[in-house]
Amino acid sequence: MRKMKPRVIVTRRWPAAVEQILAERFDATFNEGDAPLSPTQLKAAFLNFDAILPTVSDKLPAGIFPDADIRTRLLANFGVGFSHIDIDLAKARGITVTITPGVLTDCTADIAMSLLLSVARRTGEGERQLRAGGWAGWCPTHMIGTKVTGKTLGIIGMGRIGKAMARRAHFGFGMDVVFYNRSKVDDGETRAMGARQLASIDDVLAEADFVSLHCPGGAENRHLINAERLGAMKRGAFLINTARGDVVDQKALVAALREGKIAGAGLDVYDGEPAVPAALIETENVVLLPHLGSASEETRVAMGMRAVENLVAFFEGRPVPDRVV
The missing domain is CATH 3.40.50.720 (NAD(P)-binding Rossmann-like Domain)
Structure with missing residues (x-):
């Protein structure tokens, strides 16, 4: 049979x-x-x-x-x-x-780097303005963004994707890399980048110009980035999330963005997706993608x-x- x-x-x-x-x-x-x-x-x-x-x-x-x-x-x-x-x-x-x-390591890291560049250089805002017919031509003070090269990137979760993001930032844009990981990470790859492991998430937030999340979601890390931790970031810093939506308290993030506690954010994942809060959509200094991390x-x-x-x-x-x- x-x-x-x-x-x-x-x-x-x-x-x-x-x-x-x-x-x-x-x-x-x-x-x-x-x-x-x-x-x-x-x-x-x-x-x-x-x-x-x-x-x-x-x-x-x-x-x-x-x-x-x-x-x-x-x-x-x-x-x-x-x-x-x-x-x-x-x-x-x-x-x-x-x-x-x-x-999916490389493609997710590519999207994370895309978000970092887009929010720093305000490319989403610029495209919206141009498509809406609002661009009046070049001038010295138009759509001023933030330089990426030479800045400090903070990685939360130095696994496969975190390391891939760090490589792109360090070797592609000359960025210094600091990171937090629950376990000790000391290998040839991180040493080649000069990446420094810090003792706590808060230490990374205090030092980084850009913070990129690459940690698991779930109950243990739910709202890992909350109002208190957003307040611990530099006022001119940016948050990038390609990990899981529930890692970030979205209400606290909206408040931090609107109050200028951080400079901007780039998100590919959301808590409760595909629903995206209207408050996020209406906020200019955030780049929003529809979970494209592995989309090649x-x-x-x-x-x-x-x-x-x-x-x-x-x-x-x-x-x-x-x-x-």
Whole structure:
């Protein structure tokens, strides 16, 4: 008797090349409309599929997990973050969770550097003015921004993406790098950049002209950057967030931007996205992107293929390469 292929559901559209492989290797159900699945649909998926392939836009808190008759044995997440999944409950229910690390490092660092440059040099404001027909021509005092070269970059979370951002800043723009990381980081890469590890987040905030966040989201780091810490930054400093939206207290950030406590911010992620507070949208000295960190063809395909590798390994009974629990 022919062995049945594992039933898997892909919660959003993935690159066509990856979906083709999934269709060949598994009994795959795709979300043709590409609209986020409802909580009811996600809960039903646990009862009907051997694996669920979610993304950061799929919230999987405790209430989504059925109390009994769970068929799902694997959550093969499309992305490196997993704060949208109740990891403890997944572990308790015997569900393996995997992620797609490594492959999105460079693209996310590219976006972080793009945000830094854009907010420092006011390119978003300038483009809006020009498109609206408000540019009256060059003059010496028009749209004055902040020089980037030679300034100090502070990194919060010196992992793969934090190091990639630091490389771009140091070797590309001659920036000094200071950083905070929970564990000691002392390797050839950081030494080559002359990057200095400081004892606390507050130490980094006090010294940096630009602060770039590269730490995990979730309960432990929720509102890590709050009103007090925004107040600890230099008045002329800028905050860049390509990590997770919940790391920043958005109300406190709006207040800091409007009151001039910091000079500006660049955001690619939001707390409760895709909702973005109107107060942020209405604030001029912030650059806003719609979660584009990994949005290149090469990276999104690589992420999908990494998830496929985890799927294949799991259902062949081999250790999964990117297991969280």
